[in-house]
Amino acid sequence: MANLAQAIRLALHFGEENLGVTDIFGEDVGAPLGGVFTATQGLKTAWNTPLDERGIIGTALGIAYAGGKPVAEIQFCDYIYNVIDLLKLCGNVTWSSAGEYHVPMVLMTPVGSGIHGSMYHSHSFESIATHIQGWKIVMPSNPKDAYGLMLSAIAEPNPVLFLAPKALMRQKGAELIPGEPADEKTLHNMIDAPLGDRSDWQPNWPPVEDYRVAIGEAKIARAGTQLTVVTYGRMLPLSVNAAETLAKEGLDIEVIDLRTIYPFDLPMVKASVEKTGRLLVINEDTEVTNFGEHIIRKVLDEAFYSLEVKPELLAGLDVPGVGLAWGYEQNSVPQADDVLAAMRRLATERA
Amino acid sequence: MPATPWIAPALDAQLKIAIHDKMALGRATEEMMIRMMRTGHGYFWIGGPGEEGFNVPLGLLTKKGHGPDYDYLHLHYRSSATILAMGAEPINLLRQMRATATDPYSKGRNFVNHFAIKPWNVVPVTPTIETQYTTVIGTALVQQRHGGDGLSYVTGGDAGSAEGDFWTCMNWSTRPGRELPVLILVTQNEFGISTPANQTQNNLRLNERANGFGIRNACVDGNDPIASWHALVEAMEYVRHERKPYCLQANVSRLYGHSSSSGANRYDEPDCLGLYEQRLIRENLMTQAEIQAVWDKHNAQLAQDLQIVIAEPMPDKSHVLQHVWHEGPAGN
Numbered sequence: 028m029a030n031l032a033q034a035i036r037l038a039l040h041f042g043e044e045n046l047g048v049t050d051i052f053g054e055d056v057g058a059p060l061g062g063v064f065t066a067t068q069g070l071k072t073a074w075n076t077p078l079d080e081r082g083i084i085g086t087a088l089g090i091a092y093a094g095g096k097p098v099a100e101i102q103f104c105d106y107i108y109n110v111i112d113l114l115k116l117c118g119n120v121t122w123s124s125a126g127e128y129h130v131p132m133v134l135m136t137p138v139g140s141g142i143h144g145s146m147y148h149s150h151s152f153e154s155i156a157t158h159i160q161g162w163k164i165v166m167p168s169n170p171k172d173a174y175g176l177m178l179s180a181i182a183e184p185n186p187v188l189f190l191a192p193k194a195l196m197r198q199k200g201a202e203l204i205p206g207e208p209a210d211e212k213t214l215h216n217m218i219d220a221p222l223g224d225r226s227d228w229q230p231n232w233p234p235v236e237d238y239r240v241a242i243g244e245a246k247i248a249r250a251g252t253q254l255t256v257v258t259y260g261r262m263l264p265l266s267v268n269a270a271e272t273l274a275k276e277g278l279d280i281e282v283i284d285l286r287t288i289y290p291f292d293l294p295m296v297k298a299s300v301e302k303t304g305r306l307l308v309i310n311e312d313t314e315v316t317n318f319g320e321h322i323i324r325k326v327l328d329e330a331f332y333s334l335e336v337k338p339e340l341l342a343g344l345d346v347p348g349v350g351l352a353w354g355y356e357q358n359s360v361p362q363a364d365d366v367l368a369a370m371r372r373l374a375t376e377r378a
Numbered sequence: 379m380p381a382t383p384w385i386a387p388a389l390d391a392q393l394k395i396a397i398h399d400k401m402a403l404g405r406a407t408e409e410m411m412i413r414m415m416r417t418g419h420g421y422f423w424i425g426g427p428g429e430e431g432f433n434v435p436l437g438l439l440t441k442k443g444h445g446p447d448y449d450y451l452h453l454h455y456r457s458s459a460t461i462l463a464m465g466a467e468p469i470n471l472l473r474q475m476r477a478t479a480t481d482p483y484s485k486g487r488n489f490v491n492h493f494a495i496k497p498w499n500v501v502p503v504t505p506t507i508e509t510q511y512t513t514v515i516g517t518a519l520v521q522q523r524h525g526g527d528g529l530s531y532v533t534g535g536d537a538g539s540a541e542g543d544f545w546t547c548m549n550w551s552t553r554p555g556r557e558l559p560v561l562i563l564v565t566q567n568e569f570g571i572s573t574p575a576n577q578t579q580n581n582l583r584l585n586e587r588a589n590g591f592g593i594r595n596a597c598v599d600g601n602d603p604i605a606s607w608h609a610l611v612e613a614m615e616y617v618r619h620e621r622k623p624y625c626l627q628a629n630v631s632r633l634y635g636h637s638s639s640s641g642a643n644r645y646d647e648p649d650c651l652g653l654y655e656q657r658l659i660r661e662n663l664m665t666q667a668e669i670q671a672v673w674d675k676h677n678a679q680l681a682q683d684l685q686i687v688i689a690e691p692m693p694d695k696s697h698v699l700q701h702v703w704h705e706g707p708a709g710n
Contacts, residue, residue: 047709050519077553081512082546089516089530092501093446094710097516116509122701124494124502125485129704161702184708 118161
């Protein structure tokens with residue numbers, strides 16, 4: 028069973044072989060490391076760049092202009108801020124040129140906390156990213172979705188930001204990727220580079236198949252009737268676990284894995300809220316102008332009279348960074364107990 | 379069918395006269411657009427009057443076409459004469475100036491001189507002034523793999539070269555064994571909006587910054603189209619055949635200031651067109667009457683064009699929602 032990093036790698040391999048990927052690049056993306064999370068090991072089009080985020084994004088845009096299909100990486104989203112104008116450019120090319128050019132590129136970057144990453148390896152980025160128009164933004168919560176979302180991102184003619192929840196990179200999935208060997212050791216031996224000298228190593232790719240998760244389609248990760256939880260990425264497994272715990276208390280909670288943050292699956296969210304009458308949005312990003320506020324606003328616009336209690340957002344504290352000390356991190360990003368408590372409170376609040 | 383190899387045309391008398399024609403067309407077009415701004419037929423003006431002596435040879439030497447066999451152009455907003463020298467219709471510049479629905483470059487969305495012409499590999503011009511120095515890396519990388527003699531060139535001003543993207547371009551295009559066919563161009567007009575270059579640059583020959591990367595470089599008088607022609611031929615032949623970068627600075631004038639924001643008034647700086655016309659007369663290539671006829675031809679055509687453009691529709695406000703997303707298959 029592939030973990031999330033392996034799933035990304037398998038998807039990129041499929042993209043190289045079948046979807047026209049021409050370049051996978053970023054700092055440490057090529058050999059010998061193959062990415063700080065190993066998500067790009069052994070890929071035939073992977074190459075290392077200078078430590079220069081502006082060069083990475085500009086090059087990706089240029090490759091797209093010239094008919095290529097680039098997949099670029101910013102090593103951690105915390106280092107993406109000096110390319111905001113280039114991201115804006117990628118997102119406005121189609122519109123500003125009235126359709127003369129478009130930008131088929133994928134930008135992947137790890138996000139979120141949970142690895143003792145301190146101030147510059149723990150940020151979230153989705154809220155800021157949704158202010159950069161012209162991008163589609165996806166974030167998987169499990170390996171199979173990571174695979175399917177990456178294939179859809181590669182096939183997409185518009186720029187796609189693929190946010191990888193770094194705390195889940197080593198998490199294995201519950202479902203096999205089509206074509207993936209069932210035995211995880213077999214997969215490991217096939218596609219993971221050996222420790223030490225790997226100069227002669229070549230991966231032995233399994234015959235993975237075309238499997239897409241459509242951009243814009245959320246998934247009901249757990250069905251329920253008393254509360255709608257909308258979340259994604261690292262907060263998804265915490266939310267499902269909390270829902271299972273609360274089921275033992277007689278609470279029946281629906282958890283929606285958004286998977287695509289923009290454009291998000293409003294019809295699914297709306298239908299769920301119309302069923303449950305209650306909405307809790309959970310993510311790791313800081314709370315002020317958090318994308319969850321937009322989700323809540325859209326629900327207020329579309330399903331206000333279905334709500335029995337006020338909707339809530341559980342998000343990160345509005346502080347400049349995620350501190351290294353574990354207590355700091357626990358107190359600035361929602362943890363399992365916070366998720367459980369928020370869900371219990373909202374599910375049981377008197378209407 | 380493979381593209382025909384690029385060969386610089388011989389700079390004969392006929393071509394010298396053609397260069398003047400295109401330079402005059404560029405100037406007349408820019409001056410018409412300044413008048414449009416002044417008379418309410420356009421909003422903001424920014425352009426390149428004063429750079430025709432360099433920009434016209436650049437346009438005429440461009441290997442024009444679509445795909446990696448041809449040159450990719452990463453221009454800035456002072457490149458009108460380059461586009462016109464390549465054969466662009468001046469009426470289309472007027473359309474963008476007026477922001478009409480018929481503007482072929484942005485359908486009324488962008489400032490004038492912000493081109494996007496895929497059949498000619500002209501990638502979208504953006505006001506950011508520096509990002510083109512990074513996007514050029516990507517097209518050049520595709521061309522390096524593709525082979526042939528197509529190159530990618532990037533134009534920017536001396537102010538924009540202060541941004542890190544200028545360094546990014548030089549660094550990425552000189553990685554050992556991975557050199558790229560990039561022609562790095564700087565038009566040095568010695569101003570960044572209102573700030574004189576001597577307050578921001580310790581060496582006005584910005585091309586010499588390329589020495590640190592081992593990039594061959596040169597500086598040319600951009601007010602002299604003949605010198606510019608020869609400098610561009612030398613630079614292009616090197617990049618096309620060696621498949622390595624070259625940095626060329628052209629010293630140019632900025633005859634109408636930064637933009638309409640600074641009044642777009644005529645400044646007393648050397649005028650490449652006046653200087654070139656004196657030369658053409660001195661060398662008995664054109665008479666004063668013939669030169670005047672060129673101006674009259676272009677001004678008359680532009681006056682007709684303006685009447686057409688004024689009568690054309692403005693974009694429907696609902697069209698603002700068009701082209702947010704590309705709906706067709708991927709691939710430029």
